Every structure is written in C-alpha cells, then in structure tokens.
Amino acid sequence: MRLAALGLALAAAPVAAQERLTGKVAVSSVEHRARAVPSPDVERSTGVFLGGGVQYQVTGWVSVELDVWAGVLRGGPQGTIDRDAAQLSLSAGVPATSWLTVEGGVERRVYSSVVARQGWTIVRVGAEAHFDLLGGAAAGIARLHYLPSVAVRELGPPDFALVAAAGMEYRVGPATLRILYDVERVDFPERNGTRWIEELSALSVTLGLRLGR
Numbered sequence: 001m002r003l004a005a006l007g008l009a010l011a012a013a014p015v016a017a018q019e020r021l022t023g024k025v026a027v028s029s030v031e032h033r034a035r036a037v038p039s040p041d042v043e044r045s046t047g048v049f050l051g052g053g054v055q056y057q058v059t060g061w062v063s064v065e066l067d068v069w070a071g072v073l074r075g076g077p078q079g080t081i082d083r084d085a086a087q088l089s090l091s092a093g094v095p096a097t098s099w100l101t102v103e104g105g106v107e108r109r110v111y112s113s114v115v116a117r118q119g120w121t122i123v124r125v126g127a128e129a130h131f132d133l134l135g136g137a138a139a140g141i142a143r144l145h146y147l148p149s150v151a152v153r154e155l156g157p158p159d160f161a162l163v164a165a166a167g168m169e170y171r172v173g174p175a176t177l178r179i180l181y182d183v184e185r186v187d188f189p190e191r192n193g194t195r196w197i198e199e200l201s202a203l204s205v206t207l208g209l210r211l212g213r
Contacts, residue, residue: 020057021211026050028204032073037195043080045073049202065091083113091124101128103145123149124163139169141180150186155196160187176208
C-alpha cells in the first residue's frame with residue numbers, strides 16, 4: 001500500500017507542477033521617444049515586437065515569471081537610425097490583497113545599431129491592481145512601477161524613472177487574453193546644460209494558456 005501511494009504521488013507531482021505553469025505569446029506596437037532638453041526636437045522610432053514567456057506558481061501566494069521580447073525600431077523622417085532591441089526579464093509577484101499584487105523584478109535590455117550597442121539593466125518594484133468589469137466577465141488592470149536602479153553606462157543613473165500601465169484581461173477556461181498599454185519614462189541628469197529624456201511605450205496583446213488539465 002505504501003509503495004502504491006508513493007507511486008501515485010510521484011505520478012501526480014508532474015501534473016500538479018504543470019497545472020501551475022502558464023505559457024504566453026505576445027505582440028506589441030512599440031514607440032521609442034528621446035529628447036535632449038531644452039531642444040524641442042524628439043527622436044522617434046517605432047516597430048512591432050514579438051515576445052513570449054512562462055509564469056510559474058511556486059506556491060499559492062508566490063509566482064515567478066520569465067519574459068523575452070525583441071523587434072526592430074525603425075527611425076522616422078527626422079533621420080533616427082534603425083535599431084534592434086531585445087529584452088529579458090525575470091520578475092516575481094506576491095498578492096497583498098484579493099485585488100492587489102506586489103511585484104518586483106530585473107530586466108536586461110539591449111539596443112543595437114550599425115554604429116553602437118547600448119545595454120540597460122533595470123530593477124523594478126511596484127504593484128498591479130485588478131478590478132471587475134462587465135459584471136465580472138473581464139478585469140481591469142492598473143500598474144505602477146518605480147525603477148530604483150537603471151544602469152546605462154553612457155548616461156549614468158537617472159533622476160527619475162517610472163512605468164505606468166492600464167488595460168483589460170479576459171479569461172475563458174485555461175486561456176487569458178490581456179490588452180495592456182504601458183509607458184516607461186526615464187529622466188537622466190543634466191550634463192553640459194542638456195537633460196536627456198527617454199520614453200518607451202507599447203500597446204501589447206498577450207495570450208496566455210495554463211498548461212495541464
């Protein structure tokens with residue numbers, strides 16, 4: 001009997017672990033903006049990025065997530081150089097209440113062009129709120145993250161860095177469809193009378209599927 005019980009436990013363990021795993025694919029319309037204040041000129045570039053990731057529910061109250069996205073930012077008529085962009089991020093979330101999750105994570109982002117390669121290492125802390133919409137058929141999303149550390153060798157630590165996002169989420173069985181608009185703004189300190197500001201915004205559609213039965 002003990003051997004049979006042990007066999008059942010070992011057989012159930014992979015299934016239980018699998019049911020806590022969610023796979024995701026995403027497509028995003030991205031815009032990057034940069035400005036050297038006090039100049040009114042804005043360098044703009046846009047692109048469509050593809051991404052994916054996995055989320056694992058470690059326990060009933062802790063989840064970890066690994067995400068990656070990549071694409072090409074095409075320069076506009078103002079002469080901005082085309083750049084490849086890619087990012088790998090690792091994050092964790094802990095529910096503070098039934099509608100609020102405290103989040104934190106680290107990201108490594110790289111911009112590459114024919115003339116230069118720039119790496120960003122970003123630390124995020126913040127929270128995401130969920131609230132019922134359409135009588136509970138959907139959920140609204142509001143997120144705010146503070147970036148206590150943004151390391152860019154060419155620019156130095158910023159004076160201000162924040163990410164805000166809003167969107168909606170629909171769940172049908174094991175599938176989740178999320179539509180989210182987010183804006184990241186980073187203000188770097190003044191150097192030689194010039195203050196460098198960068199913004200990265202994205203409208204993303206993400207399809208998640210909980211794996212297992």
